[in-house]
Amino acid sequence: MRPNFTLFTLLLLHCWHIDRIHGQKSEGALTVVEKSKGEGADEEEATVGDEDEGDLEVVQPTELWQTLKPGQAVPAGSHVRLNLQTGEREVRLGEEQLKYWRQEHREEEETLSSFSPEELKRAMKKIKEDSNAAHNQASVESRFRPLEELKEDMAQLHLLVETDFQIMKRLLEQLNSSNTTTEQRVSVLQELEYLVHQVDNAQTLCSMGGLQLILGGLNSSDFRVQENSAFVLGSALSSNPVVQVKAVEDGALQTLLTALATAQPLHVRKKVLFAMASLLRHFPFAQHHFLSRGGLQVLSELFREDGGGIVRTRIVTMLYDMISEKELISQKGLEAFMDSAHEERVRQYSKVSLQGALLDEGWCLLVPQLLDSTEHDYREKALRALLAMAPVCLQEYRSHSSLLGSLLSLQDQYQDLIQSEMILGEENSYFLEIVELIEALHVKMK
Incomplete structure (x- = not known):
């Protein structure tokens, strides 16, 4: 009897509790739809009532379950569950929301993957x-x-x-001033030499009357002024036909020949030879006057006086260049390309009888002396000049008692050098070129 009473009492209390729940309004105004999902949790679909939305903190669900704190509301369509293990409410996006959320993320991924x-x-x-x-x-x-x-x-x-014009004007005024010391003149000439490497500056120097001042420096009693004046002149003349013509008109050729014929230190002679070579290069008119004024005699005296070989080499190189220029300009087969200027150059070169003058002045026997040098470069320059002079000097070469022996000795020497380099695994075509020059000259002398 007592157990039945107890059971009746519990049922009565349960019904009273249910009635009380239905009679009160929930603080969250949740409409719950029960569903059976998962294990250990009750899941619900919830909506937020419009009348209380402004007073509640609305949680933004995601695809993952997150804990729902007391007093928080969720958007309509969200899934809410009671976790029976922790006793806490959890919320995530509803099925429809998840579908749209996944679609948006898929589109973003496709955009990135494109x-x-x-x-x-x-x-x-x-x-x-x-x-x-x-x-x-x-x-x-x-x-x-x-x-x-x-x-x-x-x-x-x-x-x-200052422009280059203004600088050169100032420098020339200093050079022409009687108050300028020798040290200052040397410094002015060095600055001018740097400027006249430009073609326009060299021509401007001529138009300003500077060429006469430079030529005057070649007659100076100071060797430093002579050397630097010759250096400025040679730099201004290099590959500059306008300055070459002006220099000849101003008497540069005779001034340079006089300077070469005068006893001077080696460093001065080298610079004067540089200026002379620059004046004669590709200028047949100047070459013709050089020969007619005894230029080869002056050079032969310098050649005999030079013991070191540097002056000899520069003289031989200058002569070789003059011979090669005339041969190149006079080659047959160029008639189709000749214009009036080219015809005039051919005409002027025809007046330069250089090779005949070389034979008359004894150069056929002078140039072979350069082969006695120990410098490979000096020997090469001599061999090239001997080959260029061969058309007029061949008989002299054959009568030269020691020339053939010197050629054979040099050939053996350079063959040994080539063989040594091959053993060491090195290749030097320079020595091979010298051997080829020796063999070519040897063939001509047979």
Whole structure:
């Protein structure tokens, strides 16, 4: 009897509790739809009532379950469950919400995956280059001041930027002044030599009357002034036909021959020879007058006096260049390419009887003396000149008692050098070229 009473009492209390729940309004205003999912949890689909939405903290669900704190509301369509293990409510996106959420993420992934790895690399590289360019531009701008600002500062300091014309004018005024010391003259000439390497500056020097001042320096009693004057003249004449013509008109040829015939130190003679070679190169008119005024006699005296070989080598090189120029300009088969200027050059070269003069002045026997040098370069220059002079000097070569022996000795020497280099695994075509020159001259002498 007592157990039945107890059971009746429990049922009564349970019904009273249910009635109380239905009679009260939930604080969250949740409409619950029960579903059976998962293990150890009750899942619900919940909506938030419009009347209380403004007073509640609404949680933004995701695809994962997250704990729902007391007093928090969830959007309509969300899934809410009671975790029976922890006793806490949890919420995530509902089925419809998950479907749209997954669709949006899929579209984003497809958009990202539409770019190939190469395109992404190029895009990243472009971003980096643009960033570096902007940084470099800012760095350059920070290091340099605007031109207008610099001009203003220079004007305030009374500074003047000189042109080459103004510099040469100032230098020539110093060179022409009687108050200029020898040291200052040397310094002025060195500055002028640097400037006249430019073709326009060299021609400007002539138009300003500077060529006469330079030629006057060759007659100076100071060897340093002579040397630097010859250096300026040679640099101005190099590959500059306008200056070459002006120099001949101003008497440069006779001045240079006089300087070569005068006893001078080696360093002065080298610079004067440089100026002479620059004046005669590709200028048949000057070459003709050089021969008619005894130029070869002056050079032969220098050749005999030189014991070291450097002056001899420069003289032989100058003669070889003059012979080669005439042969090149007079080659047959060029008639189709000849214009009036070329015809005039051929006519002028025809008046230069250089090889006949070389034979008359004894150069056929002078040049072989350079073969006695121990310098490979000197020997090479001598061999090339001997081959160029062979058309008029061949008989002299054959009558030269020691020339053939010297050639055979040199051939053996250079063959040994080539063999030694081959053993060491080295290749030097320079020695092979010398052997070929010796063999070519030997063949002509047979």
